Amino acid sequence: MSHILGPVWWLIVTLGLLITFHEYGHFVVARRLGVKVLKFSVGFGPALWSRFDRHGTQFVIAAIPLGGYVKMLDTREVEGTVGPTGLAGAFDRKSVGARMAITAAGPVFNLAFTIAALWFVFMIGKPDLQPLIGSVDHVAASSGFQVGERITAVGGRTVDTWSNAIGALAGAGLDRRDVVVDVVDAQGTAHQRTLALSKLPADVDERRLPVEIGLAPPRQPIPPVIGDVSADGAAAKAGLAPGDRIVSIAGDPIKDWRDVSDAIQKHAAADRPLEVSVERDGRVQAFAVMPKQGEPDPGAADAKPRWLIGVGVKPVELLYDATLRYGPLAALGKAFSETWNQTRDTLGLLGRMVTGQASVKNLGGVISIAQAADSSAQGGLVWFLTFLAAISLSLAILNLLPIPILDGGGLLYYLIESIKGSPLSDRVQIAGQYVGLVLLVGLMGLALYNDILRNVS
Structure with missing residues (x-):
């Protein structure tokens, strides 16, 4: 159960922290520019916690931690008569420049988080x-x-x-x-x-x-010590257990964990068991293990099925x-250069996926994020901060894509408005929102599909 709860917990921590920071960017700039903020929500769906501040803004933590939003006063959504002062803080009554600043603030705050996290990483020592x-x-x-x-x-x-x-x-x-x-x-x-x-x-x-x-x-070196045994695998049925140190397989000595797979592929057959000798409690014991054929290794050059016995390595540091490691000033410079390198690499990968030079299999969704969050958290503060920096930068880049429903789509609308002198019609904007929603759902669906393939192959 811990292999599920750990990733779920660190996914919530990661998204909760980065989404809050992103939405706070929209919130604080909107407040500074005189826009009335009605709601600040971390997550979607039913509210788990809610309170109002002295400005009348409702702060909410919702049940589904896969996003968030800042709802601002908008004249297009007001019903009835509110008087001339009631709409003074409406978002859509602000200048194009002010609306662009508010919209861009979320990704900018994510970018600032990336730089700050990497700054701490390089001061602590990576x-x-x-x-x-x-x-x-x-x-x-x-x-x-x-x-x-x-x-x-x-x-x-x-x-x-x-x-x-x-x-x-x-x-x-x-x-x-x-x-x-x-x-x-x-x-x-x-x-x-x-x-x-x-x-x-x-x-x-x-x-x-x-x-x-x-x-x-x-x-x-990776010691050939068994870390986990699949409950329904051949090793479990034969009596192997976590903590056993593999000494030999079919007579071949095993000095390193990498030797385990090589020996299994070399000697396994459907009509005879493998003799696996292990050291347990200071004594060497032999077990007859009947291997099973699994799916081909997705990274292998050939497509041959691989023989499996259902054991995993004991994690090693x-x-x-x-x-x-740098001083504060040098670490800041290093954080900026690393952020630039990661931005360039991410945009390059996105461009290659669009042109077909790179596979869309590179996309990862919430399952990949959860697994990476858990793995980095187990590695310690430096690795978790490095992971948070990478995800925060990815959120900034994703939100700046010119897709309606994302911040980049809003910035595109305002840019067009500044050029033509008037906003796009509500009909065009609504149509764009639908198109953006379809694109975003499709992108998320593809990422989830890739996640599932990675975990079942």
């Missing part, structure tokens, strides 16, 4: 891996890269961690574009190598891009060997 090459294969091997080299820049973009290096390579990989990579070898000599990403197969699954590129950090 753990990562050094950009050292631990193995070379596929395209990287044919491009001349060597084990032990340190990546210093990708396409002219300086990198100081493995995460930055892979992030910089991802865009070029999606574009199938050759990229110049600066490296320093073990003797301290600098080299420039051209990573021939144009040679990547056009139809390769994007989840296999890191494998096909062929660069990986030095391999860290990654041994980071680099920490990005």
Whole structure:
């Protein structure tokens, strides 16, 4: 049950915090510009908590934490006679510039949250891996890269961690574009190598891009200790239990968890059990495990079904060997540059999905967010803040898309109004809202569909 409650809880924390911050942007700017705010709601649906402030604004926490809104006084929604002063704070009576400022405030506040979160991350210290090459294969091997080299820049973009290096390579990989990579070898000599990403197969699954590129950090050991056992799996039926350390499979010694899958695929068959020897309470015991065939690995180059025995690895802490830590001023500069890099990468990915260069499978919905929120929260404050920064930036970018019903759609309406000198007709605006709603529901449906596929495949 904890594997469900944890992600749900951290999803609520994540969306609750970021949505509140987004809506507070609309709220505070509206108040500053003299607009009367009727309601500030975090969530939709029935109210779980509600109160009014001295200005008559109702603050609500609603039951469905998947959004929020700020409702402002609007003359088009007022019925009856309210007198000349009753509409003084109406949103639609403000100038175009004021309405644009109020509408843009939500995404701007999300952007500010991103910068602030990353600022704290870089002051506290963000753990990562050094950009050292631990193995070379596929395209990287044919491009001349060597084990032990340190990546210093990708396409002219300086990198100081493995995460930055892979992030910089991802865009070029999606574009199938050759990229110049600066490296320093073990003797301290600098080299420039051209990573021939144009040679990547056009139809390769994007989840296999890191494998096909062929660069990986030095391999860290993963003890072959069982962390969980599927209740209806072959291992459970044979008597294996969490905490068992796998010693051998079909006679092949197991030194690392990565050896487990290789040995199972090598020796498994439908007509005979696997002999799995484990160390338990200081004694080695052998179990006869009858493997089952599962679905092919979605990231594998072939489509062969994989043999499964129903065990998972005991989580281990990654041994980071680099920490990005700066003083307050330098950390702020780093936060701005990291926000810019993430914005550029996100917009680049969206553009590639629109043009078909990247698959829409890259879209993730609430299930992916919940799982990532839980995982980052388990990693500690720095990783959770880094995750919040990324989601906040994504919310800012999403809301600025020129889709009616989103903030970007509203800004588009006001831009047209400023050009033509009068607002669009109510009929056009309402039609746009319907179109925007269909697009948004379709986008959310696609993201949810991708989430389900990831979790059942």
